[in-house]
Amino acid sequence: MNFSSFLVENLQTFLTYTGFANLTTGHLVMIAVGLFFIYLAVAKEFEPMLLIPIGFGILIGNIPFKDAGLQLGIYEEGSVFNILYQGVTQGWYPPLIFLGIGAMTDFSALISNPKLMLIGAAAQFGIFGAYILALFCGFEPNQAGAIGIIGGADGPTAIFLSSKLAPDLMGAVAISAYSYMALVPVIQPPLMRLLTTKKERLIRMKPPRVVSQTEKILFPIFGLLLTCFLVPSGLPLLGMLFFGNLLKESGVTRRLAETARGPLIDTITILLGITVGASTQATQFLTLNSITIFALGALSFIIATSAGVLFVKFFNLFLKTGNKINPLIGNSGVSAVPDSARISQTVGLEYDPTNYLLMHAMGPNVAGVIGSAVAAGILLGFLG
Amino acid sequence: MNRMIMKKRSILKEREKTQRRKGKTILLLSFVLLLSSVAVRAQRTTFLKINEVLVINEDNFVDDYGKKYPWLEIYNASPGTVDIAGCFLTNDISHPKMYMIPKGDVLTKIKPRQHALFWADDKATHGTFHLNFTLHPGKPNFIALFDSDGATLIDSVTVPAGQRADVSYGLIEDGWTQKRLDEELRLNSSYKDKKGDALWVHYEKVTPSSNNKILDTNEKIENFKENDSQGLGMMFTAMGVVFSGLILLYLIFKMVGIIAVSMSHRRAMKASGMTKEEAKGITEQSGDIYAAIAIAIYEVTEMHDDENTILTIKNTARNYSPWSSKIYTLRELPIKK
Numbered sequence: 211m212n213f214s215s216f217l218v219e220n221l222q223t224f225l226t227y228t229g230f231a232n233l234t235t236g237h238l239v240m241i242a243v244g245l246f247f248i249y250l251a252v253a254k255e256f257e258p259m260l261l262i263p264i265g266f267g268i269l270i271g272n273i274p275f276k277d278a279g280l281q282l283g284i285y286e287e288g289s290v291f292n293i294l295y296q297g298v299t300q301g302w303y304p305p306l307i308f309l310g311i312g313a314m315t316d317f318s319a320l321i322s323n324p325k326l327m328l329i330g331a332a333a334q335f336g337i338f339g340a341y342i343l344a345l346f347c348g349f350e351p352n353q354a355g356a357i358g359i360i361g362g363a364d365g366p367t368a369i370f371l372s373s374k375l376a377p378d379l380m381g382a383v384a385i386s387a388y389s390y391m392a393l394v395p396v397i398q399p400p401l402m403r404l405l406t407t408k409k410e411r412l413i414r415m416k417p418p419r420v421v422s423q424t425e426k427i428l429f430p431i432f433g434l435l436l437t438c439f440l441v442p443s444g445l446p447l448l449g450m451l452f453f454g455n456l457l458k459e460s461g462v463t464r465r466l467a468e469t470a471r472g473p474l475i476d477t478i479t480i481l482l483g484i485t486v487g488a489s490t491q492a493t494q495f496l497t498l499n500s501i502t503i504f505a506l507g508a509l510s511f512i513i514a515t516s517a518g519v520l521f522v523k524f525f526n527l528f529l530k531t532g533n534k535i536n537p538l539i540g541n542s543g544v545s546a547v548p549d550s551a552r553i554s555q556t557v558g559l560e561y562d563p564t565n566y567l568l569m570h571a572m573g574p575n576v577a578g579v580i581g582s583a584v585a586a587g588i589l590l591g592f593l594g
Numbered sequence: 595m596n597r598m599i600m601k602k603r604s605i606l607k608e609r610e611k612t613q614r615r616k617g618k619t620i621l622l623l624s625f626v627l628l629l630s631s632v633a634v635r636a637q638r639t640t641f642l643k644i645n646e647v648l649v650i651n652e653d654n655f656v657d658d659y660g661k662k663y664p665w666l667e668i669y670n671a672s673p674g675t676v677d678i679a680g681c682f683l684t685n686d687i688s689h690p691k692m693y694m695i696p697k698g699d700v701l702t703k704i705k706p707r708q709h710a711l712f713w714a715d716d717k718a719t720h721g722t723f724h725l726n727f728t729l730h731p732g733k734p735n736f737i738a739l740f741d742s743d744g745a746t747l748i749d750s751v752t753v754p755a756g757q758r759a760d761v762s763y764g765l766i767e768d769g770w771t772q773k774r775l776d777e778e779l780r781l782n783s784s785y786k787d788k789k790g791d792a793l794w795v796h797y798e799k800v801t802p803s804s805n806n807k808i809l810d811t812n813e814k815i816e817n818f819k820e821n822d823s824q825g826l827g828m829m830f831t832a833m834g835v836v837f838s839g840l841i842l843l844y845l846i847f848k849m850v851g852i853i854a855v856s857m858s859h860r861r862a863m864k865a866s867g868m869t870k871e872e873a874k875g876i877t878e879q880s881g882d883i884y885a886a887i888a889i890a891i892y893e894v895t896e897m898h899d900d901e902n903t904i905l906t907i908k909n910t911a912r913n914y915s916p917w918s919s920k921i922y923t924l925r926e927l928p929i930k931k
Contacts, residue, residue, distance in 0.1 A: 324847040331833075331840040338829035345825045351818040354825065417882055422854050425847075432846050440839045577840060584839050588832045593814060 232274035236492030244268030244487065250392060257392035257549070260365065263480055264388055267487015284488045295485045298380070301373045303482045304366030305450040310475025311366075311547070311579065312454025313467045317429050319573040322418035325525075326535070326570070330577025332521030333543025334585045336361025336514020340506050341589075347502055352376055355589040357503055360387045361510030362582030363394070363546040367447060369486065371586045374594050381489040382500040386507035388486070391546040397508070398515050398541045398553050405519045406537045410526075411561045413536040415570045423461065430455040437584055443594070444587025451583065511544065518543035518574065535570075542571040545578030639681055639741050641672030643771075644749050645709065646764030646797070646806055647737065649729045649757040655802045657724070663715035664729040665802060666737055670704040671769030677703045678710060680742035685714075685727045685735060691744040693718065693726045707768070711803045731757065751794070762800040766793055767807050 225231055247265030251258035270291070275282050281289040297303035320326055341358030349357060356372035356379050368387035372380040390397065430452035437448050457467040489495075519540035526534045538558045542550040554571035646667040648654060656662050666683075670676045679702040684692035695702055699722045704710050711723060718726040729735045738750035753763050766775065766789060775793050778785050789795075797806065822828055862873040 321847055321851065324844040324851065327840040327844045328837070331837045334833065334836050335829075338825070338832055341828060342825035345823065351815050351822075351825075351828075352812070419851075419855070420884060422858065425850055425854050428850055429847065432850075433843060436842050436846065437839050440842075441835060580843075581836050581840060584836050585832060588835050592828065592832075593818065 227276050227278070229274045232276055234274065234492060236496045237272045237274045239496060240268055240272040240490055240492045243490075244272065247389075247487075256395065257388070259479060260388050260483055261392050263483025264385065264487040267484040268385075268490050269487075270484065271488035271491045283491060284485065285491065285494065291485065291488050294481055295489060297478070297481060298369055298384075298485050298489070299373055299377065301370050301446070303478050304370035305446040306478045307366040307475060307482065308447050308583070309450040309454040309470050310478070312430070312451040312456075313458045313470035314475070315451075315455060315458075315547070315576050315579075316572070317455065317576055318421040318426065319418055319569050320576055321421045321425050321429055323416075323570070323573055326539075326573030327577040327580075328525065329518055329522055329535075329540055329543040329574035330545070330579075330581040331543075332540075333514045333518040333545070333574070333578050334362065334581045335517035336363070336510045336512075336544065337582065337585050337589075339513035339517075340510030343509055344506055347506065350376075352593045353379055355593045356380070356383050357506050358510065359383070359582070359586055359589065360390065360503075360507040361514045362578075362585060363387065363391055363511065363514065363544040363550070364579060364582045365391060366482070367582050367586045369482070370447060371589060374590055379499065379503065381486070381495050382503040383507075384486045385490055386504050389504075390507050390511045391549065394511070394544065394546050394549050395553055397511050398544070398550060399557050401512060401515045402519055402538055402541050402553075402557050405516060406523070408561065410523065410537050411558065412565065413534050414562075414565055415536055415539075415567070416533065418569055418573075423459065426459040427456065430459065433580065437580060441584050441587035441591065443591040444583050447583040447586065448580065451579065514544045515541045515550075536565075536567055539567055539571040539574055542575040543578045543581070545575065545582045547575050547579060548572065550578075551575040638672075638676055639678070639748055641670060641676060641769075642678060642681070642704075642739060642748050643669045643671055643765065643769045644737055644739055644751045645669035645768060646762050646801065647729070647735070647751065647753050648760070648762040648800060648802070649735060649753055650731050650759040652759040654760045654800060657713050657715070657720070659720060661715070663713045663717075666712050666714060666729075667764070667802060668704070668710045668712065668739065669765075669769045670706060670708055670710075673706050675703050675705050679703075681748070682740040682742075682744055683712060683725055684738050684740065685729065687736060687738060687750075690738065690740045690747075696722050709768075709803045729753070758796070760800070762797045762802075763794055764797050764801070764806045766790075766795050768805050 244265045244267075247261045247268065250256045251261035251265060271284055277283075279286075281287075281292075283289060284291040284295050286292055337358045338361075339358075340361045341354045344354035344357040345351065353376040356368075356376040359368045359371045360383060362368065365384065365388050369380065369384050372383040376383075433455075434448060434452040438445050441448075454467070454470050457463045457470055519537050521543075522535050522537040522540035526537070529535065536554075536558065539551075539554045542554045544550045551568060551571035551574075555566065555568040558565050558567040644666060647665070649664050651662040651664055654662060655665060668678060670678075678695050679697040679699065681695050682691050682693060683695065684690050686692060701722060702710070713720070713724045714727060714729045715724055716726060716728040717724045729737075732755060734755045735753040736750065737753065739748045740746060741748055757763060770793065772793050775791070779791055818828065859870065859873040862868060863870065
């Protein structure tokens with residue numbers, strides 16, 4: 211072999227290793243999806259903290275390469291991404307995210323008006339509505355449970371549950387959950403308008419009373435004991451959520467609370483986002499199932515939002531004048547914190563520029579977080 | 595002079611305070627350590643169970659030497675790794691220390707919910723997992739596992755006489771006890787029809803070093819497919835639980851709220867001598883007012899146009915923290931005697 215043919219041969223071998231040589235239509239589709247996510251985050255500012263890492267993760271996960279045991283892909287044992295992905299597959303990123311959420315959530319609105327908790331419960335119909343639809347589409351009960359949790363509108367919960375019930379669907383479930391969470395400003399307002407009358411949209415709610423620190427400290431303690439005694443399988447998520455909240459409210463662990471709601475949750479969000487994005491390798495992800503899951507995810511959000519709004523209307527039948535709830539906060543039972551509460555505020559202001567619903571909407575919003583974690587615990591208990 | 599004495603006193607006071615705090619921390623830490631050591635102990639050998647026994651091995655599992663001998667399987671029912679080294683296995687209750695499982699072998703660590711297999715071949719020289727006794731086909735075989743003190747019985751079983759060749763005798767489910775089985779029979783009415791009500795059963799399909807119950811299907815999921823194919827049962831049950839949980843939380847916080855409000859009435863009445871009605875008026879004020887006051891104070895005292903670029907000569911107040919305590923970072927002042 212002369213020197214030039216040696217070089218040509220080497221170059222040819224090298225070319226087989228490039229992304230261009232291994233490119234498939236699937237990769238291109240997924241790269242387009244990743245770019246779309248980044249566009250939504252940058253141009254539309256839809257959940258940028260989630261969509262930027264996930265969108266970029268999709269790009270990383272869909273760089274085509276030759277499967278030559280180079281330990282590059284997220285599904286190759288021992289690769290860097292595979293090691294980072296363990297937090298998702300073993301389910302320990304979501305509880306850490308919940309710790310941070312607990313440490314940054316103020317439950318005052320809920321404590322001052324505890325009946326708002328029931329709205330958070332009603333919105334969980336989205337989960338079980340999607341569960342029924344998924345069964346109808348031919349999914350197994352465990353897969354249907356993993357798909358249904360998209361309706362809980364809680365990314366970490368969706369990842370946690372799907373990693374336990376149907377690991378093969380986890381990428382699709384996570385992407386679907388995060389996508390629709392980012393799209394709540396698009397999905398929810400038309401439904402809210404459709405299901406309410408003008409008179410209902412103008413209801414002014416009683417301002418929340420001042421909540422004492424003792425009540426705030428008691429909330430995570432009672433919350434943990436009650437919910438976890440009822441559904442022990444929700445312990446990883448609820449335990450960390452209430453623990454984080456106690457760190458915040460106790461007033462004596464400021465540094466721990468700040469770490470949990472600051473550097474810790476940021477670090478885990480980055481790792482979670484990028485690895486969930488990278489797990490959407492076209493070869494594993496682009497299937498008919500993924501498309502069906504996306505469609506079911508949209509329906510679950512629609513059911514959850516409608517259930518929340520309709521439940522408030524139903525609840526109002528039993529409440530005295532002056533104590534009525536504005537049904538525009540019904541959507542916030544969907545636990546996309548705080549986006550769905552922000553939507554209640556925005557839509558409310560469209561009809562009455564002096565009616566601020568944000569504080570009231572935060573109640574069902576955080577109750578939705580608790581409700582979806584409880585629902586996830588039930589699904590895990592029944593189907594896990 | 596006075597100022598120096600005062601300073602010295604305050605340093606001593608601070609040191610005393612820190613030492614007291616240190617004392618408390620040490621006390622707390624020792625308590626936590628004690629608790630964790632109890633937990634570690636609990637995680638140890640008490641979770642071990644004799645799980646499956648094969649008395650007559652004619653055409654079954656072979657050992658590393660290619661020989662077929664009776665075997666017994668120990669199961670670690672705990673969620674943590676348990677080191678079985680130092681425990682004793684015996685077939686004679688009057689001689690509990692018959693075979694000590696050697697220490698120092700890495701293979702004696704049984705992972706959570708995993709198994710260890712011992713050969714009852716009376717050939718202890720063959721290795722850690724070869725016992726110095728064997729099992730007798732014609733009569734009942736008593737087998738016991740004792741803790742490292744040689745006195746605490748961890749688990750025992752008597753394998754009845756008349757065992758068939760290559761059919762093992764094992765627990766109905768890995769690590770189950772009679773209590774666990776009774777509970778299952780009580781909660782699951784179809785369990786008895788499917789599996790019977792005996793704790794120990796015979797296995798034609800033996801499972802050395804593996805689960806006694808090998809699942810061809812996921813029973814829970816099959817049950818749901820069979821009995822709730824529409825998903826309505828799941829929806830009603832699960833939504834019932836979600837609502838119950840949140841209703842309970844609602845009721846408790848409704849009560850807590852009532853107590854908190856009445857306590858704040860009482861405090862307001864006591865502090866300023868106002869009537870009940872006046873106190874009620876104050877405590878029922880919404881948080882909006884306080885939020886507005888807080889924002890106003892913040893704007894007046896804290897807000898700057900370009901906060902990071904302003905040079906200031908104002909002293910910054912530092913709260914005490916043991917991490918920044920001066921007594922740890924400065925040398926002691928010379929003490930005049």
